[in-house]
Amino acid sequence: IIKLLNIRKVYRAGEVDVPALKDVTVDIQKGTFVSFVGPSGSGKTTLLNIIGALDTPTKGTVTVADTNIGLLNSKERAMFRGENLGFIFQDFNLMPVFTVFENIEYPLIMVKKTPKERRKEIVHSLLSKVNMLDQKDKFPDQLSGGQKQRVAVARALTTSPRIVLADEPTANLDHESAYMVINLMKKLRDESGVTFIFSTHDTKIVGEVDIIHTLEDGIIQKSEEVKYG
Amino acid sequence: IIKLLNIRKVYRAGEVDVPALKDVTVDIQKGTFVSFVGPSGSGKTTLLNIIGALDTPTKGTVTVADTNIGLLNSKERAMFRGENLGFIFQDFNLMPVFTVFENIEYPLIMVKKTPKERRKEIVHSLLSKVNMLDQKDKFPDQLSGGQKQRVAVARALTTSPRIVLADEPTANLDHESAYMVINLMKKLRDESGVTFIFSTHDTKIVGEVDIIHTLEDGIIQKSEEVKYG
Numbered sequence A, B: 001i002i003k004l005l006n007i008r009k010v011y012r013a014g015e016v017d018v019p020a021l022k023d024v025t026v027d028i029q030k031g032t033f034v035s036f037v038g039p040s041g042s043g044k045t046t047l048l049n050i051i052g053a054l055d056t057p058t059k060g061t062v063t064v065a066d067t068n069i070g071l072l073n074s075k076e077r078a079m080f081r082g083e084n085l086g087f088i089f090q091d092f093n094l095m096p097v098f099t100v101f102e103n104i105e106y107p108l109i110m111v112k113k114t115p116k117e118r119r120k121e122i123v124h125s126l127l128s129k130v131n132m133l134d135q136k137d138k139f140p141d142q143l144s145g146g147q148k149q150r151v152a153v154a155r156a157l158t159t160s161p162r163i164v165l166a167d168e169p170t171a172n173l174d175h176e177s178a179y180m181v182i183n184l185m186k187k188l189r190d191e192s193g194v195t196f197i198f199s200t201h202d203t204k205i206v207g208e209v210d211i212i213h214t215l216e217d218g219i220i221q222k223s224e225e226v227k228y229g
């Protein structure tokens, strides 16, 4: 469902060129759990942003759900993301002026134009799945780190995306909450064929995935198949 | 070096009172590695903020380095923090308009009034210890999650504090960087008697501490001694 061919990404920092990704080629199958692992600074977040059409590569082609997203303009990319993808950002990226409920509801209003009653159903259902229903009227700055992370997880799933890009989705979670999130994701994959792409250092997630790609110095050093169906 | 007696902390969220900490009493010995563990939302960050004089309890007394910090006014608390404490925040809290170098240098200018040449020495030394020397001129938004975390670690140590409050200091780090940070902290404890207080879900840290306090529902449920000197 995702094909990356010779992806190169160079950032400019001051007068220096930073090649965050040098040459990445990888295919991702629909309905799989795939994890990119690697040292801090190895390019995982950069890669997820490119797959998720949030950023464009300096070179190479990215095909997601049969769409060459490099050919889309910025408005088309935004529409494509809204209709197909869900994101859990490494820094959560919650909107401080909206409550927990409103943060999770937002993509349903903006993208799916879901009617109010149905929105409430969906958001409440996700909130209880991540054990945050009693916190729904709080603002992000009134939440603990792990509570913000769980809200970010719920928000990523609210539009029933085909593909979820999850950047360190359990970094701030205790054991129990981490497994709750992982099991929620497995259920979505089993029931609806959702594809999950992780960037993580958490061995709890790595133990649950189908394929592990090791990223180091901007290239994929090795790919291992972990489970056998 | 730290004594907490009957600490209670209640937040107000809308019309509801949230008792983040209900009754916490604990002593922390100088030069130890102490970790608070517990579920997401159990009060760990709140407790660290109170120990670190960043927040005041609703009830109870906090004594740090023989000072009853509850009796200090806000200006005195800021001075006390600057002279005695170092903080690694769960969300890093880096200043976006300053470079990596300037972020780490900041406490030395503001608190210690260290002269320029000496500041450069200290900052460069810490930067190389967290393996970030080649990133010193970048801005926080040009860094990966783990790179920001390492800058936050360096900044906490720059004033040679007596006590370091570390809130999830390894959440975004790969195995190698996490152990590099832990070993740096152990070295400081062994050489200079620095006390480290962690709030963490990371079993890598928990495996290295002297005492583990389990926080749940706003009280310490149990305390375990892990090492025997």
Ligand SMILES: Nc1ncnc2c1ncn2[C@@H]1O[C@H](COP(=O)(O)OP(=O)(O)OP(=O)(O)O)[C@@H](O)[C@H]1O
Pocket: A141, A142, A143, A144, A145, A146, A147, A172, A174, B011, B012, B013, B018, B019, B020, B038, B039, B040, B041, B042, B043, B044, B045, B046, B047, B090, B199
């Ligand atoms: N400003 C605030 N207003 C209202 N409630 C708050 C506020 N800050 C924290 N809380 C609540 O206090 C409780 C404890 O929060 P705290 O951040 O200390 O948890 P934590 O143990 O650090 O969790 P985590 O492991 O998820 O970081 C949580 O239920 C949180 O929602």
Ligand SMILES: Nc1ncnc2c1ncn2[C@@H]1O[C@H](COP(=O)(O)OP(=O)(O)OP(=O)(O)O)[C@@H](O)[C@H]1O
Pocket: A011, A012, A013, A018, A019, A020, A038, A039, A040, A041, A042, A043, A044, A045, A046, A047, A090, A199, B141, B142, B143, B144, B145, B146, B147, B172, B174
């Ligand atoms: N806007 C930017 N400008 C310059 N360099 C950048 C920018 N964004 C990222 N980088 C650099 O690109 C490299 C890869 O960053 P990336 O965030 O993808 O790493 P990562 O694998 O996600 O790391 P972590 O595990 O620490 O989150 C890093 O060296 C980082 O400093």
Ligand SMILES: [Mg+2]
Pocket: A044, A045, A046, A090, A167, A199, B144, B145, B146
């Ligand atoms: Mg990252």
Ligand SMILES: [Mg+2]
Pocket: A144, A145, A146, B044, B045, B046, B090, B167, B199
């Ligand atoms: Mg916390």
